[in-house]
Each structure stands twice: as structure tokens, then as C-alpha cells.
Amino acid sequence: MPDATLGPSAFIVLGFLNHAGPATAYDLKRWVDDSVGFFWSFPRSQLYAEPQRLVTLGLLAETQEESGRRRRLYSVTDAGRAALADWRRSPAGMPELRDPGLLRMFFTPEEDHAALRALAAGQLRQHQERLATYRDMLGGEPCPWPERPPFTRTLRMGELYEQACLTFWQEVLDGLRPE
């Protein structure tokens, strides 16, 4: 039974290995860190735990080196590929904003203009940086995963999101000016 208890982390592992072939947990980390990690983080402590779990579920196969570091190499089984395909066809839920800056603003009294100004200024700066990063990646040298065009697409969503954030915090700041 392929079990319904597979979370997003499971599919990041499956998706990566399906794309990259046999690899170690650390390979996964490096790959995640500068691709999917920009919009969906993969916790360190799951790096080794999640592949193990998938092995027990029969979705991954594992071989361990005899010499040296005795690293564990994982690869996707047929069952794993099937689970991945099923997941891709399953309905996707809605994201949650979960913006720490927004949360602080929510609990800041409307009349505390100094606090709001500081918050908005800080958020503007960070979002500008992030947007610049995305644009470098979009415009710069051919990305490290030329065979992975969907990443360019997700970058586009990142760009749109950062623009929305800049618009928002700028509006907040502008609404404060007269004060």
C-alpha cells in the first residue's frame, strides 16, 4: 500500500531523484537549495529521514558504498514513479501567505506610525533584494539546470510576488507620509 501519508517533502525527494537519477541526500540538498528551495524549503532534519522513510515504503531503492564514506545512494522505484505521477494529477490546495512582516503589521496599532514606517522600510529593502536576485537568475547566464525549464516558470511567479509586495509596502509607507 503506497500509503496516503506522503507530504510535499516526499514528492520533492521523488521528483528530484526521478529527474537526476541515483543520488545522495546531500545531492538533494544542493539541488534544492538553489531551485525549488526558493519557494518551498526542505528542512535539514528531513534530508536523511525522508529518503529512509520512502525506502521502507518501497518508493526508493538504496545502496550503500562499501568503502570510504559509506554514502547512501537512492533511486526511484517503479512504485515511486507511480506515486509521483498520481500526485501530479491530484488537486492542489491553496497557498497561505504566512508573511511574518504582515503578521507584525496586523498586531501593530494603527497610530504607531514610527513602528509601521520602520517595518515597511525594512520589508521594502528585503523584497527589493529578493527581486534583484530573481532577475539575475532570469536574465543571467543559462541557469544550472537547462533541462529544467519549469524553474524559469516558478521564478516568474517569484518575480510577480515580489512586485506585489513592493507595491503593498510602498502603499503602506505612502499612507503614512502626511503624518
Added chain:
Amino acid sequence: MPDATLGPSAFIVLGFLNHAGPATAYDLKRWVDDSVGFFWSFPRSQLYAEPQRLVTLGLLAETQEESGRRRRLYSVTDAGRAALADWRRSPAGMPELRDPGLLRMFFTPEEDHAALRALAAGQLRQHQERLATYRDMLGGEPCPWPERPPFTRTLRMGELYEQACLTFWQEVLDGLRPE
């Protein structure tokens, strides 16, 4: 020691009680469900656990009814208000997109136009609904928390975000058309 281990959930509890005065965990739930919950969910299982934790930290005071339901009423202590104020001044990190639809797209082969079309269409529909909800709340009757203008602000961010999502998924769909 007020402990550095306070997460966002803690500040939602503190912020609510600081605003609303003594209240029960269930009051918290109702309030969260149609305000801050739109961009930062508060898990059911934390509803009763988190206030308890804050009591042991001295940030909340608790009184329990003698009769009937023996409900627990919480209120913020001076230490609690201080912790809240500190948090509001602390630097806010960046949000993570964490969009399940984006994640599926990332792991869908570029050439599988049928899958991409289905995904984009579904996401468009959901984001349209959400946007309509926000606009009702913005334009409709004066919101249930007239004393809480920041909520109108966070709604504005929600509106901008949903618009960005609609733009994005529409672009995805348009890029597929010729196929």
C-alpha cells in the same frame, strides 16, 4: 526569563488577548478564523496548548469558571505586553511562497501540456474565488472589527497577491495555447 522560544502562534494569542481583553481559547479561534487566519493559520491543536504554555511563562494569567463549563479565561500580563512590544520591534523575516500548485508545476515535465493546462485552470479558478472573497470583505458592510484597520491593510496584500497569481497562471495557460 521570558524565553526566546516564542513562535508566531504565541504572538497571535498575545496580540488577540491584548486587543480583546480576557477571553477563552474558543474566542481566539473565532476571531482568528475570519481575520488573521486568512494569511496565517492557527492550528486547532495549539488552541488550548499555546495559552497554557504562555501561562507557565508568566505572559498570560488564567482564571477558570467554577460553575457550568469551567471555561478558562485568559488575559495578558504586563510581562506579556512587554514581550509583544519587543516582538513588534524585532526584525521580520521573509515569507516563503509555499504554493502547492507551483510545486506540482515544478515537477511536471514541460511537454505534458495536458497536465499543465489542468493545473493552471484549477489554480485560476481557486484564486478567482479567493479574490472575490477578499473584495467582498473590502467593499461590503463595515467589517466586524471596525477598531481593527490593519486588517483592511492585510486584505489589500491578499488582493495584490491573488492578482499576481491570476496573472501567473494565465501566462502559463497562454504559453500552452499554440500546442
Added chain:
DNA sequence: TGGGACATGTAAGAAGTTACATGATTAT
């Protein structure tokens, strides 16, 4: 040949998810 960076892994505790369970209120 030794110091830093890279690579690999574990563990404890916090937070989140899901399902269950039951006492009050309300409506019909």
C-alpha cells in the same frame, strides 16, 4: 600537515495535522 570548508549524520523539543470525544445550546 594543518586549518578551513564541505559533507554527512543524530537528537531533543516545538509546532502542526488529524481524528476523536463529549457537554451545551438552539431550532423545530
Added chain:
DNA sequence: ATAATCATGTAACTTCTTACATGTCCCA
């Protein structure tokens, strides 16, 4: 008066955060 719903709470399990710990490689 009784079914539905609201209100209140617990328990089991999964995931995440954070910190620690160590081994291996590179290169000056």
C-alpha cells in the same frame, strides 16, 4: 424532546527547528 450544531477539549502521530557532532577533502 430530540436532532443538529456549537463549543470545548484530548491524544497520537508527523514534521520542522535548532543545535550538535564528526568525518573527509582541498590547498597553501
